[in-house]
Amino acid sequence: MNASHFIRFIVLFFAIASLHAQDISLFQQFNGRFDYVAIGNTLNIAENGPFGPCTIATTSAADLSLETNQNIVAAYLYWAGSGTGDFEIAVNDIPIIAERTFSDALDANRVFFAAFADITDIVSTLGNSTYTVSDFDLSNVITPYCPTGTNFGGWAISIIYEDDTLPLNQLNVYDGLQSVPTFLSITLDNLNVLDNENAKIGFIAWEGDQSLAVNEQLTINGNVISNPPLNPANNAFNGTNSFTGDTNLYNMDIDVYNIQNNISVGDTSATITLTSGQDFVMINNIITVLNSQLPDATIEVDDYVVNCGENEIELFYTTNNFNSTDVLPANTPIAFYLDGLLIGQSQTTNPINIGESESNTIIVTVPEDSNPNLTIIAIVDDDGTMSGIVTETNEDNNINVVDIELLVIPDIVTLPSLIGCNEGFEISTYNLYDALIDLEYEADNISFYLSLDDLEMATNSILIPSNYSNTSSPETIYVRLESPPCYKVYQFELTIENCPPYVPNGFSPNNDTFNDWFNIQGLYNIFTEHQLKIYNRYGDIVFEGNNEKPWYGKINRGINNHGKTVPVGTYYYVLNLNDPDYRPMVGWVYVNY
Incomplete structure (x- = not known):
């Protein structure tokens, strides 16, 4: 893509600058098997001039006659006249309000207007018919213009149609309102002429006088173009319609010129020059039709x-x-x-x-x-x-x-740790949901992971979060909370503490496999440095054990009965956990068979 290649109009020079003019520029483009015709009529009852009648009509009509294979795709109505503007008119009694307006001026006292409306729906519905413009009333404004011959009013419709028998064309509609008070040059870029057959250019112009023909020429690429006798080379703006052959469109022109001999295959630009040595002419619309077969990405x-x-x-x-x-x-x-x-x-x-x-x-x-x-x-x-x-x-x-x-994941929020009682070998069982008590969530939107990579990929989640045993201590758990369109991330630690052991009241070492030993829960493989001493009711020590030596009711201390089971009775224990957080535990245990 090259930005300098877009279609543009460049106004190069005005000998007399307009006060309010709008530069002619591209309005619409059609690519395909398209061509156009134009109809219209004046409100002037005669050519204007210092001795002409100072009256003007409020209605006029023109006929549209398309062939059956010419299908209407667009219809653009332009109207113009002396003064600051009448922007509400009617076509076949259908009210029309200007969608865009233009203005120009010859001097501070002589101003002119033009207006535009898209009437495609109306023309598509009525088709070939007589089109009557009414409620277009300039009667009260033209009087000051009459002595200088600048009193005028008129309208034109450009009808773009599609015809399958046509070659592939590029049809460009340009509009604005620029006057030609001696010289106006316009350059069309980005042409790619593949075939110049039937190439054409057309204009809608206002206020041209048939009687004024002083250096009035239209050139393209330096060549004077004309359609004699309708449009002589020295009188381009003479109140005619090239499509219908009408010669009584006083002070307006609907002209079209064949330019196939003035533009060449391979041309990428064309320059249009309009000159007028005396006549004040305003260009409102230009349409080009060129065989230019190109894609448009x-x-x-x-x-x-x-x-x-x-x-x-x-x-x-x-x-x-x-x-x-x-x-x-x-x-x-x-x-x-x-x-x-x-x-x-x-x-x-x-x-x-x-x-x-x-x-x-x-x-x-x-x-x-x-x-x-x-x-x-x-x-x-x-x-x-x-x-x-x-x-x-x-x-x-x-x-x-x-x-x-981008969906940015919020910073990881750290939650309070979950503390579990050591069940042995630094292992504990946790309900991971307990870490989320301060969060609002639905269970289906929560998942737990052992790594951030798994969390981000949503793989290898912890299957039973309510009954999870840690694999290391401490261990970090990552939480993914779905929060569309993204998710939130939390983390917390699983930590271990040695909870107080639970000492049973008694046991029965009778080898029935039930309660056969002094099973102090939360002691073995947790307080691994503990010492356990058992005394009989006389204060004699009968057993001394540790993490590798639990008490099965056998005597291993004292001077008698080593290896024998103690008699039924109550025994006194002293459990020293050898943990700075706990004092020695003492109490009674009953041995029974």
Whole structure:
């Protein structure tokens, strides 16, 4: 794509500057089997001039006659006159209000107006018919204009139609309001003339006088063009309609010229020059019809997908070839930019026919430090250097801009630790949901993980969070709370503490496999340095044990009965946990058989 190639009009010079004029510029473009005709009529009852009648009609009519294979696609109504404007008129009694207005001036006292309305619906409905413009009343404003012959009013309709028998053309509608008080030059760029047969240019002009023919010429590429006898070379603006042959359109012109001998195959531009040595003429509308077979690539980013915490974006896009007269070739390059940085490239897969599209996807990667709120620019016909390889009907519509918000994961929130009682070997059992008591959540939206990688991938979650045994101490648990469109992350520690042992009241060492030993719960393999001493009721020590030596009711201390089971009775224990957080525990245990 080359930005200098879009169609533009450049006004090069005015000998007498207009006070309020609007430069002629591109209004609408049609690419395909299109052509046009124009009809209209004046409100003047005679040619104006210092001795002409100072009266003006409020209504006039013209006939439209299209062939059956000419299908109306657009109809543009222009009307103009002396004064500041009548912007509410009627066509076949249908009220019309100006959608756009124009103004120009010969001097401070002589101002003129023009107006535009799209009446495609009306003309499509009525078709071939007589079109009558009414309620167009300039009677009260023309009197000051009459002595200088600048009193006028008129209207014209440009009808663009499609005809399957036509070649593929590019039809451009330009409008504005510029006067030609000696010299006006306009350059059309970005032409690609493939065949100049039936090439044409047409005008809607106001206030031209048939009687004034002083250096009044129309040239294209330096060649004078004319349609004699209707439009002589020295009197281009003489109150005629080239389409109908009418010669009584006082002070207005609807002219069309064949320019096939004035523009050549391969031309990429054309220069139109209008001159008038005496007559004040205002150009309101220019239409060109050229056989220019070109594609027109446009692109739209239809949708995108971003994942939480990722800087990759999947873009869904469509490449179009709508406003075109030729196929868009396969492998037309596409580039994607962020802040001027190329972040992705693609290309069309297949040739795209006139009026058709092709959809595709691409994954682009934005820099890690990118602002979460970013703007991506997609450009079709861009080789990655902002340069294109395809000549198009319009080089200024290859860009599509899309605003995207990355899904940034909030900072990890640390929750209070869960403390578990040591069940041995620094292992405990936890209900992980207990760590979330201060959060509002639904169970289906919560999952627990042992690593951030698993959390981000949503894999290997802890299966039974309500009954989880740690694998290390301390151990970090990561929590994923779904919070569309993203999720929140929490973490907490699982820690172990040695909880107070539970000492049973008694046991029965009878080898029945039930309660056969002095099972002090929460002691063994937890308080691994503990010492246990057992005394009989006389204060004699009968047993001394540790983490590897629990008491099964056997005597291993004293001077008698080593290895024998103690008699039934109550015994006194002293349990020294050898833990700075606990004092020795003492109490009674009953041994029974």
